[in-house]
Amino acid sequence: MNNKLLTVTVPCYNSQDYMRNCIDSLLTGGDRVEIIIINDGSTDATGRIADEYKEKHPNIVKVVHQENGGHGEGINQGVKHACGKYFKVVDSDDKVSEDFPAFLDALEKCDAAGGVALAVTNSSYAHTDGLGDRSIDYSSVLPKDRIFEWKDTKRFKIYQMLTIHSCTFKTELLKSWHDPLPRKVFYEDNLMICKCLPRVKKMYYFPHDLYRYWIGRPDQSVQETAMMKRYTHQILVTEQSFVACDLDNIEDPMLKKYLKHELFMMFGISIMCARLNNTEETDAALEKMWENCKKHNKKWGNHFRNRTPLFFICIPGKFGRFVSTFLYRCANKVVRFN
Numbered sequence: 001m002n003n004k005l006l007t008v009t010v011p012c013y014n015s016q017d018y019m020r021n022c023i024d025s026l027l028t029g030g031d032r033v034e035i036i037i038i039n040d041g042s043t044d045a046t047g048r049i050a051d052e053y054k055e056k057h058p059n060i061v062k063v064v065h066q067e068n069g070g071h072g073e074g075i076n077q078g079v080k081h082a083c084g085k086y087f088k089v090v091d092s093d094d095k096v097s098e099d100f101p102a103f104l105d106a107l108e109k110c111d112a113a114g115g116v117a118l119a120v121t122n123s124s125y126a127h128t129d130g131l132g133d134r135s136i137d138y139s140s141v142l143p144k145d146r147i148f149e150w151k152d153t154k155r156f157k158i159y160q161m162l163t164i165h166s167c168t169f170k171t172e173l174l175k176s177w178h179d180p181l182p183r184k185v186f187y188e189d190n191l192m193i194c195k196c197l198p199r200v201k202k203m204y205y206f207p208h209d210l211y212r213y214w215i216g217r218p219d220q221s222v223q224e225t226a227m228m229k230r231y232t233h234q235i236l237v238t239e240q241s242f243v244a245c246d247l248d249n250i251e252d253p254m255l256k257k258y259l260k261h262e263l264f265m266m267f268g269i270s271i272m273c274a275r276l277n278n279t280e281e282t283d284a285a286l287e288k289m290w291e292n293c294k295k296h297n298k299k300w301g302n303h304f305r306n307r308t309p310l311f312f313i314c315i316p317g318k319f320g321r322f323v324s325t326f327l328y329r330c331a332n333k334v335v336r337f338n
Helices: 019-032 046-056 070-081 100-112 171-175 189-199 224-229 231-245 253-275 280-296 298-305 308-313 317-335
Strands: 006-012 033-040 061-066 086-089 118-127 134-136 167-170 203-215
Touching: 006 019, 006 070, 019 033, 019 046, 019 100, 033 046, 033 070, 046 061, 061 070, 070 086, 070 171, 070 189, 086 171, 100 118, 100 203, 167 171, 167 189, 171 189, 189 231, 189 253, 224 231, 231 253, 231 280, 231 298, 253 280, 253 298, 280 298
Parallel strands: 006 033, 006 086, 033 061, 118 203
Antiparallel strands: 086 167, 118 134, 118 167
């Protein structure tokens, strides 16, 4: 499968009920696409379904069967086996839109013009109940129809985070990593973004909803109860992302501004996931997070700890936990992020 334009890795764990919808959407890319299905120790029919696709589409589909290592290990294996010039992750319960072939056309044009390190697309978030659908659109901050650099971008709004759903990276950039994503840790895709963006110079923006992300399944990692239970995962990923961004060594002012935005949101999510548990133990875990960040870089650790919105949701004790939980409930009613 050499000379593929795009490798798409699909990490799967017990995905038999929805993975076909995902893979079928990717097959619309034809022979320009390499699809790597990672069967992450599934106990249902996921492995068999993956092998069926490989048998039907031997020039497009690869399958990797592995012991359960989590989503991050699925990405690690995808990068390891990737042959495409560009690399994207699509989760098995999501899909790409009918704009996928047009996106590949745009990617080909970029590659013919010398290539980019990152291609950004819009993504749509749909609730399984059919209510509260929304799109993350970057047209107000990124130039259209041309290759650009960070200096050409504008200030990102609070909801305009660059996520694994919106990003397609040059495979060469990912293969240059010397430290893989952590195994059996959730939310590690945020760490992937923070590892990659400081290496990105040239970019392209495809202003269409390419990625279709579904919210509302009870077993999703972004469900409130799951995020509360795994608050230590959020904290670990945020700490490692803080280190990976290495803000003191970022020279481009617009890249630094964006990374500060990304880290601000990650700290906020970590705080909210912990404080929803409403225990002294989670408060202590947050204080340890700030201590670790300040130990790595006191200036930037204090910068984020004392930034006004984070300062208020970090007020210690029961009153502080009440305030932060109240603000979370209000925000979730408006945005419906899980």
